[in-house]
Amino acid sequence: MLSPWGKSNFQVIRPKDECDAISLNYTSGTTSSPKGVVYSHRGAYLNSLATVLLNEMHSSPTYLWTNPMFHCNGWCLIWGVTAIGGSNICLRNVTAKGIFDNICQHKVTHMGGAPTILNMIVNASDSEKKPLPGKVSFITGAAPPPAHVIKKMEELGFSMFHSYGLTETYGPGTVCAWKPEWDLLPSEEQAKMKARQGVNHIGIEEVAVKDPVTLRTLPADGVSMGEVVFRGNTVMNGYLKNPEATKESFKGGWFWSGDLGVKHPDGYIELKDRSKDIIISGGENISSIEVESVLFSHPCVLEAAVVARPDEYWGETACAFVKLKDGSKATAEEIISYCRGKLPHYMAPRSIVFEDLPKTSTGKVQKFVLRTKAMAMGSLSKKGTSKL
Template sequence: MEQPRAAANSTPLTTLGFLERAAIAYGDHPSILYNDSAYTWSQTNCRSLQLASSLSSLGIARGHVVSVVAPNIPATYELHFAVPMCGAILNTINTRLDARTVSTILHHSESKLVFVDHQFVPLVLEAITLLSSNGTQIPLLVLINDDGPSTSSAVDDSSNFIDTYENMVERGDPGFKWVRPESEWDPIVLNYTSGTTSSPKGVVHCHRGIFIATVSSLIDWAVPHHPVFLWTLPMFHANGWCYTWGMAAVGGTNVCLRKFDATTIYNLIKRHNVTHICGAPVVLNMVASLTSLTNQPLEKPVQFLAAGAPVPAPLLLRAESLGFRVTHCYGLTETAGFVVSCAWKPEWDALDAADRARLKARQGVRTIGLMDMDVVDPERETSMEKDGSSLGEIVVKGGPVMLGYLKDTTSTSECMREDGWFYTGDVGVVHPDGYLEVKDRSKDVIISGGENISSAEVESVLYSNPAVKEAAVVARPDEFWGETPCAFVSLKDEYGEKASEKEMIEYCRAKLPHYMAPKTVVFKEELPRTSTGKIKKFVLREIAKALA
């Protein structure tokens, strides 16, 4: 039975409507709490429309890229709605990157305008200087200065800044009719993968994909109405795993914070009755390791969604004894956040901590937004045995998968093949009960404190050192960060004993964002190699594990 589509049933899916609905359904409910400031959903909707109106009056329109360099503050949250509401594409930039990387992203994305938090003005101005040197068109700059100093000498001396964030909000029209996507396949966000500054990969997601990923993330984590969400997860990481839009869908309260430590997190949990937190295991470790907490369990349980390295059993036991309920998940920037989670079964609660940790280390089953997942032989494109030991590449398909890499058809076709799967580059196994467990990353990405670090990029910097003959970088397990870069280096004969570990680390820190630089350097006369001349990284990983 075939029925033609009609306008009434084919309106493009978009998460932007979540905010409009929230203003009606949850209008007086708190939307954002930040220091001593508080907003309601009615106010957040109005402010976002006003900002979208001001952007439109500047000529920002459908298809333009607008970038943001800011921490987890109210402005960053509002921009997730305001930018696409004027038809533009949102590009949130990792605030931990260096000026060279930021410059590369601005150039590659052809960003028209950049919202800059006062804390990162020097970083962006340096990036702009690098853009100027290669003749690239300079984007307009808007200063986010709501909780910072009243003036900035760097801003005063620069003609690049055209306005402030609050001025744009105040000047905008609260009755602005936001620009709906012409098609649900229209781009809504552009996110750059970490550790790819030499050849950046800009991941493009459409309204449809983000809508599916957002609804899926809410259902999978069983997020109820009116949660209180503490933003320890950077909003620039896959748009906070889509919970930026998700909180509007369920009328949640977003607790924003500029920077955090264990005491700050714990105090905010108590002050605002926080119910949900996302982040890397390093955040959980930070809170669970605070000595003053050991005898002060939380008054109410807090749901903690962790991604990246599995939560170690001792940390899991310590966190759960304090009142955290930990869920482990798996995803990529290319999948708009997590698409696999451990799908916990109630009967597992009776198991001891070691067994619970083992089960939670298994990333689990696909979320409802993902149509299929498998572990395959990437050469033969055939499924591996579901025996918990047969290694293969993890492949997925479904709505949350990206449209592709911006201006990079080659990389797009390499991972999105004609067989209909997206090849993640990650290695895993499937257990007999159907649960996935990630075992390794075939692209040698190191996950440190939730940040992805490309070992190949760190190696390229090491090879630029005139004293280095060979270099290989692998992950070294770290109790706090999860993993840190460990470099194995052999020196040229003429340099012998002249280079030290400290000098090698400082050399890398001068050329890379500091979090990407090796934390450990091991000098060896020769690096182990296979018969074909490839460095045996699996041998080096074992050495790094022993060092930990």
């Protein structure tokens, strides 16, 4: 039956060239000013099919939207769900109650969202939570989700898929494809594996980890850290009216993501940090992602973000901005002690700031705002001292 909003005589206007622009999408602006990213018909078509496959969608899925459609065209799922004859369930306001209510009412089979949505779901009150009517496949992207959050999601009945990409790669560019042998691992280890970024999907020709100076591909040893690079059909045409930034981002024939990571011997990528977010303290690299993962495991912590704070002795130290769960209490000293019990001493944050975290319209933490605040706080130690 024809939808009352459809037109049976709708005339499709096809592109003259499949590489012509289909849409303009802006980057989130988490690390710098947003840039206009030009998508092509070819790239959008291929990534739409890839997202259906990496979400393991069958015919007529029911997709619940919590990731904004304006962000990477909804990770290309606005086209992908349509291509497979699916139903779209849209939320005017994203709340934990709304998510559970709609899953139950519409028998949702698939959904996706940033780690902030995962956090919202696992920390929902008992009155908001409802038993799921069936397994709900949930694909998450953006920052690597803490392993314990993935574990809690699966305990609620969600089947988790972790993808990774950028606006410049039409959203998802890699997926942590599950290996049968991982079924034998303890649940905590399984969650850690699912938090990896994985391997490129069929729309991306290749993903690698390279030295940003020499452009050399680094060994897949799980240790050698470099910048994650992409090439393939589902990489942007370029930045709108910004040829300098386009040229810089495609040096050596690869798209340079700005994300630092390692490749494991099995070929799976694991992110360590944004190149702008890595903290260098006393000559040691501190991954803000690793510190944030520990902070999220603290029973009182709802949200956390870690940035560099300038230090006269160490160069930089880790500064954590933390939002506590409603009704929870924890001091800065308690949280620092907790981190020191789970991390090498130098990696633990030395300062804690309790406040709401600034976010973009897509739910990503605006770390450049937090870096400015940390910079204004000044140094903890004085030059010539080494107090920890």
